[in-house]
Amino acid sequence: MKCSIFAPAHITGFFEIIENMDPVKKGSKGAGVALDKGVTTDMEIEDGSGVSVKINGKHDARNTSITYKTIDLIKKEFKLDEYFNNKRVVVKHELEVPLGAGFGTSAGCALGASMGIAKILNLPLTFNRAAAIAHLAEIEMQSGLGDVIAEVCGGITLRLKEGAPGVGSADKLILNGSEEDLFVISKTLGEIETSSIIGDPVYKAKINKTGRNLLSKLLENPDPCQFMKLSRRFSEETALMDPEVLELVEILEDETMGSSMAMLGKTAFAISKTPDTSVEGAIVSKIDSCGCRFV
Amino acid sequence: MKCSIFAPAHITGFFEIIENMDPVKKGSKGAGVALDKGVTTDMEIEDGSGVSVKINGKHDARNTSITYKTIDLIKKEFKLDEYFNNKRVVVKHELEVPLGAGFGTSAGCALGASMGIAKILNLPLTFNRAAAIAHLAEIEMQSGLGDVIAEVCGGITLRLKEGAPGVGSADKLILNGSEEDLFVISKTLGEIETSSIIGDPVYKAKINKTGRNLLSKLLENPDPCQFMKLSRRFSEETALMDPEVLELVEILEDETMGSSMAMLGKTAFAISKTPDTSVEGAIVSKIDSCGCRFV
Numbered sequence: 001m002k003c004s005i006f007a008p009a010h011i012t013g014f015f016e017i018i019e020n021m022d023p024v025k026k027g028s029k030g031a032g033v034a035l036d037k038g039v040t041t042d043m044e045i046e047d048g049s050g051v052s053v054k055i056n057g058k059h060d061a062r063n064t065s066i067t068y069k070t071i072d073l074i075k076k077e078f079k080l081d082e083y084f085n086n087k088r089v090v091v092k093h094e095l096e097v098p099l100g101a102g103f104g105t106s107a108g109c110a111l112g113a114s115m116g117i118a119k120i121l122n123l124p125l126t127f128n129r130a131a132a133i134a135h136l137a138e139i140e141m142q143s144g145l146g147d148v149i150a151e152v153c154g155g156i157t158l159r160l161k162e163g164a165p166g167v168g169s170a171d172k173l174i175l176n177g178s179e180e181d182l183f184v185i186s187k188t189l190g191e192i193e194t195s196s197i198i199g200d201p202v203y204k205a206k207i208n209k210t211g212r213n214l215l216s217k218l219l220e221n222p223d224p225c226q227f228m229k230l231s232r233r234f235s236e237e238t239a240l241m242d243p244e245v246l247e248l249v250e251i252l253e254d255e256t257m258g259s260s261m262a263m264l265g266k267t268a269f270a271i272s273k274t275p276d277t278s279v280e281g282a283i284v285s286k287i288d289s290c291g292c293r294f295v
Numbered sequence: 296m297k298c299s300i301f302a303p304a305h306i307t308g309f310f311e312i313i314e315n316m317d318p319v320k321k322g323s324k325g326a327g328v329a330l331d332k333g334v335t336t337d338m339e340i341e342d343g344s345g346v347s348v349k350i351n352g353k354h355d356a357r358n359t360s361i362t363y364k365t366i367d368l369i370k371k372e373f374k375l376d377e378y379f380n381n382k383r384v385v386v387k388h389e390l391e392v393p394l395g396a397g398f399g400t401s402a403g404c405a406l407g408a409s410m411g412i413a414k415i416l417n418l419p420l421t422f423n424r425a426a427a428i429a430h431l432a433e434i435e436m437q438s439g440l441g442d443v444i445a446e447v448c449g450g451i452t453l454r455l456k457e458g459a460p461g462v463g464s465a466d467k468l469i470l471n472g473s474e475e476d477l478f479v480i481s482k483t484l485g486e487i488e489t490s491s492i493i494g495d496p497v498y499k500a501k502i503n504k505t506g507r508n509l510l511s512k513l514l515e516n517p518d519p520c521q522f523m524k525l526s527r528r529f530s531e532e533t534a535l536m537d538p539e540v541l542e543l544v545e546i547l548e549d550e551t552m553g554s555s556m557a558m559l560g561k562t563a564f565a566i567s568k569t570p571d572t573s574v575e576g577a578i579v580s581k582i583d584s585c586g587c588r589f590v
Contacts, residue, residue, distance in 0.1 A: 119469050126453060126517050128466040158421060160461075171423040171461055174414050175589075222421050290585045294470075 001045040005115045006295045007108035008034040008288035009097040010150045010157065011186065012263040013231025016211035017145060017204055018162035023136050027162035028145035030211060031218055031227055032104075032263075033271065034154045035184050035285040037096035039105055040295065041112025043120055048088030055093045055109075063099050066106040067091055070113040070137040077133070078123055091116065097283060100191035102265020107147030110134035111292050119294065128152075128166030131292070135164035142195035154291030156227055156271075158218065172289070173222050182224060183272045185256060187248050187282045190266040197240070197264050210237040224271050228258025235261040242266055251279055296340040298414050301590045302406040303329040303583035304392040305399035305445045305452065306481065307558040308526025311506035312440060312499055313457035318431050322457035323440035325506060326513055326522055327399075327558075328566065329449045330479050330580040332391035334400055335590065336407025338415055343383030350388045350404075358394050361401040362386055365408040365432040372428070373418055386411065392578060395486035397560020402442030405429035406587050414589065423447075423461035426587070430459035437490035449586030451522055451566075453513065467584070468517050477519060478567045480551060482543050482577045485561040492535070492559050505532040519566045523553025530556040537561055546574055 015030030051071055053064040071089065075081060093112060097103040111134045117123065118130040125133075135148040150157040152165045155172030162168050175182065197203045214230045232249070235241040241249070245261045248268035252259035255277055259270035268279075275284045310325030346366055348359040366384065370376060388407060392398040406429045412418065413425040420428075426447050433439040445452040447460045450467030457463050470477065492498050509525045527544070530536040536544070540556045543563035547554035550572055554565035563574075570579045 115469065119471050122471045122518075124515065124517055125469060126466045126514065127450065127469055130469060155422065166455075166464065166466060169461065171421045174410065174420060174422055174425060176414055176417045219421065220419065222419055223417075289588060293584060 001120050003043055003116055003119050004295045005041045005112045007039045007111040007151045007292040009038040010034050010104035010147045011269050014211050014214045014234035016208050023139040024132055024164040024167050026139050027168055029159050029162050029215055031158050032150050033156050033184055034288045036288040037285045039108030040094045041116055042092045043116035044090045046088045046090055049085050051089045053091045056095055066141050066143055067109045067113045069141055070110045073133050073136055074117050098188045101188040102262025102267045104147030106143040107138055107151050110137045132164035152292050155289045182287055183275045184285045185272050185277050185282050186267055186269040187279045188267040189244050192264045192266055194264050206238045210234055225257050228271055231260035296415050298338055298411055299590045300336045300407045300410045302334045302403035302446045302587040304333040305329050305442045306564050309506050309509045309529035311503050318434040319427055319459040319462050321434050322463055324454050324457050324510055326453050327445050328451050328479055329583045331583040332580045334403030334407055335389045336411055337387045338411035339385045341383045341385055344380050346384045348386045351390055361436055361438055362404045362408045364436055365405045365429055368428050368432055369412050393483045396483040397557025397562045399442030401438040402433055402446050405432045427459035447587050450584045477582055478570045479580045480567050480572050480577050481562055481564040482574045483562040484539050487559045487561055489559050501533045505529055520552050523566055526555035
């Protein structure tokens with residue numbers, strides 16, 4: 001019993017936090033871009049007991065907590081404690097993008113875990129219901145608000161209604177003509193703890209004041225340049241733009257269709273017609289338009 | 296200026312008709328399967344005027360009306376009459392499945408037309424909004440109620456809430472283990488005019504009485520065998536099962552995971568672990584899990 005799941009990385013350009021007492025209805029609205037690099041999760045059931053999670057071949061207490069959380073939610077919902085006393089679930093996440101840098105890797109790990117367990121144990125879950133468990137894990141861990149639904153949708157994603165897949169609503173841009181082969185160029189300078197921003201009332205007020213109007217502006221003119229322009233405006237008006245990231249953003253701005261800071265990571269990103277950039281050590285991807293899937 | 300769109304064929308197993316004065320909210324709930332064979336639409340803008348539509352290389356007044364309807368809706372919404380006085384849109388649909396036989400080809404043609412025009416003319420439409428125009432065309436022509444949202448979703452599709460993409464809600468089954476490589480086997484004996492069934496009050500009452508409860512039964516046990524079992528029950532309890540189709544359904548039942556009649560076509564279909572069948576001239580496909588996309 002084995003399976004593999006690919007979840008695209010997802011960079012949010014701008015967003016608005018929407019609170020709700022019900023965690024499947026809590027989330028964010030906003031826009032971002034899904035990459036053809038992301039998280040590939042291999043899952044296997046072996047003899048033994050418990051759960052083992054590795055990221056890029058290593059144990060990593062901090063960054064595997066979202067995976068354990070997701071599996072715990074499923075264990076509780078389906079009363080699987082006894083099953084896991086007699087079987088061992090081995091989860092291996094391979095990441096093509098950095099952790100904690102605004103690429104939605106926690107959502108990718110959560111999706112890999114929930115989709116994998118649903119499939120491998122033949123649980124009575126549909127695709128969206130399995131993905132909703134990944135969203136719940138993200139909300140409980142405060143590691144993300146909207147990456148799960150965006151990674152399920154793919155493309156240059158629009159999160160039109162907050163919440164888990166099947167509860168919220170996502171859409172994507174139609175890329176016109178030569179835009180089909182756009183590149184996403186990104187460069188990471190370090191990590192930002194998502195919870196340190198989305199849990200801070202001052203940042204939250206700024207984010208929501210700025211983010212609220214941008215989605216309708218993107219819907220009026222739904223194209224990649226407008227997405228990048230609004231993302232840049234968001235990063236500056238919220239004062240989330242890091243000065244070091246700004247230096248990279250300004251270099252990328254000259255070379256691409258538009259650039260901004262990934263929400264939330266110490267990462268500059270841009271959408272470009274070419275893979276070329278003067279920024280050393282940049283990650284160059286294409287856009288993933290199919291979304292999270294079994295591979 | 297050229298583009299290509301693939302829309303998977305979609306066979307509905309069971310459904311319920313939901314009326315609404317607002318055509319984007321009108322549609323059906325139910326379940327079906329999207330095939331990796333379908334409609335590929337090539338679109339091109341040339342000098343000249345008007346719109347030319349061909350199916351498999353031929354003019355076809357009856358089966359191209361959905362495409363003209365879709366383009367008309369877009370022309371009205373974006374006031375494009377003048378544009379089309381000076382430019383000619385050439386639309387070529389290539390179909391890998393039969394017309395009028397329950398494969399959702401009208402929805403595939405409508406999706407090809409709406410996505411193609413949105414892209415080629417750089418209209419301010421998102422993916423779901425362009426798809427919603429295809430749904431509107433289907434409702435106005437009474438050619439389908441739920442194929443558009445199912446063909447956008449892909450997979451063994453669940454239409455949980457009726458309406459256009461972005462208004463209704465779709466989900467899909469997680470296929471377990473060996474089910475990843477399932478085959479869809481179908482054999483067509485002839486056409487059924489969708490409007491002759493969904494416009495008939497007696498059939499409609501039977502469809503809705505039977506269809507209403509089946510979706511929740513599939514959600515309790517979301518797997519391909521259950522989908523086929525409920526589809527078979529629907530085709531018999533509604534008296535939609537054609538006697539000639541029944542003969543094929545019974546042969547396929549013995550050879551596969553389950554079989555039924557396509558809604559709505561004189562077509563038997565089955566989901567199977569192997570591509571082998573004793574039914575001569577059967578169409579053998581796999582399941583498409585990504586949904587309608589630019590190619």
